[in-house]
Amino acid sequence: MHVTIKHVAKKAGVSPSTVSRVIADSPKISVATKKRVFETMKEMNYQPNIIARSLANRVTYTLGLILPSKDEEVFENPFFMQVMRGLSVYAKQKGYYIMYNYCRSEEEEVETIQHYMDSKWVDGIILTSTRIKDKSVELLMKRDQPFVVIGRPEAQRDKVLWVDNDNVMAMENIVNRLIEQGHRKIAYIGGEQQFTVYRHRLRGYRQAIEQNGIDWDDRLVVEGEPTEQKAYEAMKQMLKIINPDAIVGTDDTVAYGAYKATIEAGVLGVAFAGFNNTPLSIYNNPTISTVDINAEKLGHYAAQVLIDQLEKKTTMERNIIVEANYIERESTLDYVRR
C-alpha cells in the first residue's frame, strides 16, 4: 500500500499535521521533532501524493504546452523539439512538469486551453506560435490565466509575458550582409502576415532595402504557406517576370525550395539564406546560410518567465529577447554553383 502522511505520523509518534508542517518547514516545529519526522519519512520512503496536495493548494506544478501541428512543419523543423528541451530542463529543475498537446487548428487550440483552465489541470500555459490577432491570447487574457508566448503577440504586447528573438533585426542583418556582398535584387519568400514572426521578418527586409537606398520592388516579395513546395512554385512564378540575384526565406526549407526553382530555370549563381539552422541547411550541397534562433534558449526562458510569474517574483523579467545568430555558409559565400 501507499505510504501516506498518516503512516508517517503514527510511526514518528506525532499528528499528521505535524508531519505536514515539517514538510512545509514551518518555524513552529522544534528542530528535534523535524529531525525525527524527516528520518521516519526517509525510512518509510514517503513521497507526498501530488494530487492531494494539489487539491488542497490549488496548485499543480504543471505547465501546459500548446504545440501547433501544421503537419509537416513540426516534423522537419527541430524548432519545437529544441524548445521542448529548453522548457523541460528548466522546469524540472524548478520542480514543474510539462504536459504537451498538439492542436491541429486554432479552434482545437482554444478548446484545449479552455479545458486546461476549467479543469484546473495546469498552473500556466505556454504558447509556441502567435498570430497577429490570436484567439488563444485573447482567451487567456480575458480569463486572467498565467501564460507565456514564445514569439510575440502584437496587441497588448506590454501586458503579456513573452520570449522572442528580434526577428526584425535578424532579417535586417541578413539582407544588409547580402547587399554588402553586392546583391541588389533580393527576393523575400515568407510566411503569412497573420503570424507575427513573419511580419517582423518582412519588416526587417524592408528596412534593410530602404536603408541601403535600393528601390522597393513588389515583384520580389512573396508571402504564403512557408513550405518548400509553395516556395518552389512561388519562385517559378517570380522568375517569369524577374530574376533575383539572392533569396531570403523565413525558413531554410523555404529558401531552398525557391532556390531549387532558380536552378531548374537555369538561373545560376543565386545566393540564398534561411532561418532555423535545420538539418537541411547543414547537409545540403551547398550548405545553407541560416539564422540560428536559439530555440532551446527560447524554451528555457519561457519556462523561467512563466514560473517566476506563478511564484510572484517581483524582480522578474516579463519579456526576454534571445539573440539570433546568422551563420554564413556556402549558399551565400563564394563557391562553385552548378
Next chain:
Amino acid sequence: MHVTIKHVAKKAGVSPSTVSRVIADSPKISVATKKRVFETMKEMNYQPNIIARSLANRVTYTLGLILPSKDEEVFENPFFMQVMRGLSVYAKQKGYYIMYNYCRSEEEEVETIQHYMDSKWVDGIILTSTRIKDKSVELLMKRDQPFVVIGRPEAQRDKVLWVDNDNVMAMENIVNRLIEQGHRKIAYIGGEQQFTVYRHRLRGYRQAIEQNGIDWDDRLVVEGEPTEQKAYEAMKQMLKIINPDAIVGTDDTVAYGAYKATIEAGVLGVAFAGFNNTPLSIYNNPTISTVDINAEKLGHYAAQVLIDQLEKKTTMERNIIVEANYIERESTLDYVRR
C-alpha cells in the same frame, strides 16, 4: 469563483452526488433528472475539477513519457517528434494527457520514473528507448506499474507491453536487396549492442549475409555511438584494411558519415542506406535510401496498448509490430556518383 459540483446541485435542486452520478451516467438516475442536471451544467459552464476527481478515483488520466536526451541525437532525428505526435493524437482522443520528461542519463530516468510512481502523478509510463538490461523496465516491473515500451525489451519480453518494428527483418531486407544488386562487401555501421534495436539490426544483417552464402567478414562490422562523426571515423579506419562496396547504417546520418569517408578516400561508387527517413536522406545529394519506421504509428499504438491496459480491456493486444518500409533512393540506385 469556480463552479463546483455543489453549485450545480443547488441550482438544479438536487444533491451533489446526484450530479456526480449524472456525470458518470449512472443508470440509477431518471432521464428527466439527467436532462435537467445536464442543462444546469451547461448553463453554469461547469467543468469537473480533474484534480479532485483524480484524488477520489486514484486515476489521473495522464501518461508519463520518458525521453532520453542523448543530446544531438534527439534533435536531428524526427523520430521522437513523430512518436510524440502519434501518442498525443490517440491519447487526446481517449481523454488522456501526456507529460514529457527529458532524462539525460539512465539514473535520471530511473529517478523520474520513481517520482512519477510515488507521487501518483501518472497512470502509466511510456519508454522510448530500451537497453538489453534496462533498469527502468526492471523498476517498473518490480513495482507492477503499467507501462509500454517503444522498442522491445530483451528480458521478460512476453510480460511487457511493447510496440516495435521488426528490425531484424527490416535490416535483412536492405542487405538482401543490396546483395541482389550485386554488392558483396557490405559494411555494417551500427549503434552499441546494449540497445535492443541495434542488436536486432545486426542480427538482420548477419542473417542476410549468411543466407546468401557470403563469407562473414568481421572487418566490415563496426559498432559504436551512432553519430555521423563516429561513423566517419570508423569508416576511415575500415578503409585502411578493406574497401566495402556498400554501407548499411543504423541511422541515415551514420550511413552518410561513413559514406563521406569513402568519398574522401577516393573510393567511388559505394552504395549506402540508412534508417529513419530523416530530412538528411531526402535533401542529401544523392538522396539516401532509408527505412521509414513509421514512428508516428509506433506512438499511436503505444498509447493504444497502454490505455487499453489501464482500462483493462480483455481483448487488448499486448504487443504490436509496426511495419517498416524500405525506401530506395539514389544512394543505392544507379546514379552518377562523384
Next chain:
DNA sequence: TCACCTGAATTTGCCGATAAATAATCATTG
C-alpha cells in the same frame, strides 16, 4: 499561587469529487 503568555503540537474542517450505505417514493401484489 494564580493569571497570563508563548511556543509546540493536535483537532477539525476544508479542497471537490466519488461511491457505499441509507432513505424516500411509488407501484405492485397477496
Next chain:
DNA sequence: CAATGATTATTTATCGGCAAATTCAGGTGA
C-alpha cells in the same frame, strides 16, 4: 391495505494533504 420490491435520490465517509483554530505544557511576573 399492509407488505414487498423496484426505482430514484440523499447522507455520509473517504481520497491525502493543508492550515486555521484550538489545546496543551511550561515558563514569567505580580
